[in-house]
Amino acid sequence: MSESSAQAKSEAVISIRKLSKTFSLGFRRKRVEAVSDCSFDVYRGEIFGLVGPNGAGKTTTIKCLMGLIAPTAGEIKVFGQPVPSRESRRRIGYLPEISYYYDYLKPEEILDFYGRLYGLGSAERKRQVDWLLERVGLADARAKPLRKFSKGMLQRIGLAQALIANPDIVILDEPQSGLDPLGRKEVADIIHELKQQGKTIFFSSHILPDVERVCDRVAVMINGALVDIGPLASLLNPRTLVNEIATSHVDVELVEQWQLRFSGLKVLKHSEGNTFLLPGECSLQSFLVTLVEAKVSIDSVSPRRESLEDVFVRQALAGQEAKQRDSKANAVPL
């Protein structure tokens, strides 16, 4: 996938080259390749999304980036500094996928603790703690110990600790998991706000509509390999996949005739009428003329284009097929 010229000109703040990670698991040290030969850049000021099914290697990639896991091969740089290093972490705020906090501490105490780890002075810590508690909507809960917090509130604390040192890069691993729709919208708003402040956001998510809503560029990972990367618009097929036409009731014989004429036409029957699913290759105009000529009332016409979810499913299925082909090719005949 080619990068746009604007992105090619901007500075890569995160640079991952030929990253691989193999784990040796269990008593027999079975080797599992979690990430394989991944290379990509994240540019200054963009919102970069990493998507993929469970076990695709997203969290492993992020953990390698944060120095929590040592790569088997490859190189990672953050602002030109090698990973792992203190310098590379100095300008990063990180929210892990599963994060637990000292549950006996209050929000202001835990944020103060993380501020100290960044080496912030007491005045700066106080200012940041007050601002962040307000920003993530926990100002009223500042005196409550964390053990009394809901999952959503803990996720907000996680977000606040990631932002405590006003980092240039924010890495969020599944930031919207466990949040209700309102909470997810708030996180999306914060992500947009961070982008407006000139920060770079790198996040992984399973909630694909949220990724579509906030990301400038997306990378799709399947089975540890990067299968697609680029601006969202270039990943998604701009053509209409299917047109959904809601109509009044139509005679079965007529439908059968139309299905012969319009290849791939499907019909869903419901109490208020029918919904026709006309493939994007068929002429919508001709079908609408046919409906009008048959005196069928048309309630709505909705074109449906490819979503990130479709790309994701397409790539995941292709990945599964490739895996099956490989395993058949490698099978030892009895």
Add this chain to the structure above:
Amino acid sequence: MFGRFHAIALNTFRVAVRSNVLYAILFFAVLLILSSMVFGELSLYEQERVIKDLGILIITLFGALVAVYTGVSLLYKEIDKKTIYTIISKPIERWHFLVGKYLGILITMAVEVGIMAILFLLLLVFKQIEITQTLLQALLLIYVETAVVAAIATLFSSFSTPFLSGMMTAALFLLGNLHETMAHFAAKHPEQWVRSILDIAKFLLPDLSLFNLSTEVTYNIAISWGYVAQASAHGGFYIVLMLAAAAAIFRARDFI
């Protein structure tokens, strides 16, 4: 950098003081120290000796127990509960975290051993038994010994489960206290290979018998501060060795 150590150490102490196990250990220690008074009464003419002996023994054993428990559990908890993810992803080195944790354990040990020691001294005052310099030196060296035990526990917990770490630390605590016995045994044993094994063990194990002044306390034998400094330096050297090994292991660990 000091601020980071301070933050981690203080947090470790906060976690430790919320542990019911530590309160239970302290409760039993206090009970046993008080009961030494009863044993003293029963021993007729040896009252002072029995109270001092038992007091020192109880503080040593319970101090070691607290050191093993805090050493093996506090680091493991951070890894098991994944609180470590948000800490070592900050701009600190992994060894900063490890040393910060160890300092927190030392603060916890100081409080635990301190409470037991103060209670023991109050008991001596109550029984009108003289508090000698040797006794104070013995209490100080018990604290150094617990610090060594905590460092051993920290090393094991950097790669093992709390149960195994606890077992291995307890074994080293016992063997370390048998250092002098091992030396005697090695010198007199007829078989060369036994002598060699014991010599290697002697070299690798900390000489915890250096910290045991119970005989000197009982018979009120004066001990120089030079000896205390030398024993503490031996302990300090072993602590640095243990923490360096733990840091090397911790540095290579993947936090999956």
